[in-house]
Amino acid sequence: MHTAEKKKYTEADYQLLEEGAPFQLINGELVMSPSPTPFHQLLSIRLSSMIQFYLEKADSKGICLYAQMDVKLDEENIFQPDLIYISGERKAELLHDRIIGAPNLVIEILSPSTANYDVNQKKGFYERYGVKEYLIIDPKYFYAEIYILTENKFELQQKGKRNDVINLNSLPGLQINLQKLFS
Numbered sequence: 001m002h003t004a005e006k007k008k009y010t011e012a013d014y015q016l017l018e019e020g021a022p023f024q025l026i027n028g029e030l031v032m033s034p035s036p037t038p039f040h041q042l043l044s045i046r047l048s049s050m051i052q053f054y055l056e057k058a059d060s061k062g063i064c065l066y067a068q069m070d071v072k073l074d075e076e077n078i079f080q081p082d083l084i085y086i087s088g089e090r091k092a093e094l095l096h097d098r099i100i101g102a103p104n105l106v107i108e109i110l111s112p113s114t115a116n117y118d119v120n121q122k123k124g125f126y127e128r129y130g131v132k133e134y135l136i137i138d139p140k141y142f143y144a145e146i147y148i149l150t151e152n153k154f155e156l157q158q159k160g161k162r163n164d165v166i167n168l169n170s171l172p173g174l175q176i177n178l179q180k181l182f183s
Helices: 011-015 038-057 088-094 115-129 178-182
Strands: 023-026 029-032 063-066 071-074 077-079 083-086 105-109 133-138 143-150 153-161 165-167 175-177
Touching: 011 023, 023 115, 038 063, 038 083, 038 105, 038 178, 071 115, 077 115, 083 088, 105 115, 115 133, 115 143, 115 153, 143 165, 153 165, 175 178
Parallel strands: 105 133
Antiparallel strands: 023 029, 023 077, 063 083, 071 077, 083 105, 133 143, 143 153, 165 175
16 A cells, blocks of 8 residues: 655745744754744743843944844754844844844754654754754743854753752853743
């Protein structure tokens, strides 16, 4: 008996979607997710504010962008991470009508509908395409994990719980107080 093969989608298919459509292209599959919870959005706003304040204080030329922003890694992988940071030195290389290539830092805030993709599939693609630092925030269990790309492999650099402070390599000197973040 012949079984039909599942269609693999590409960037061309993705570009046919309406602007703002709740889809990501993950390994050739269109993945739809509902809008984030209010707490998820609050975490995103707090993190982006902390990073923006840090960038302004440091007089940095880097930028912090938040969802919905396409990050194209290849023809079958266009993600919309919650937050990204691109250093001033890499803006011209990556910043186009969307982000093309690996940002310096990717932050994913886990949601029930996307956690499996963020922790498993997307993490592997971020590693493969050279994202230097990957921060995963879990709002359900109040923890954070920071992975650093070392010799083309992510290594867990820091794990923090509700009362801890975490430090990002991409933004030296920025301390994220998880108690403040999760409060």
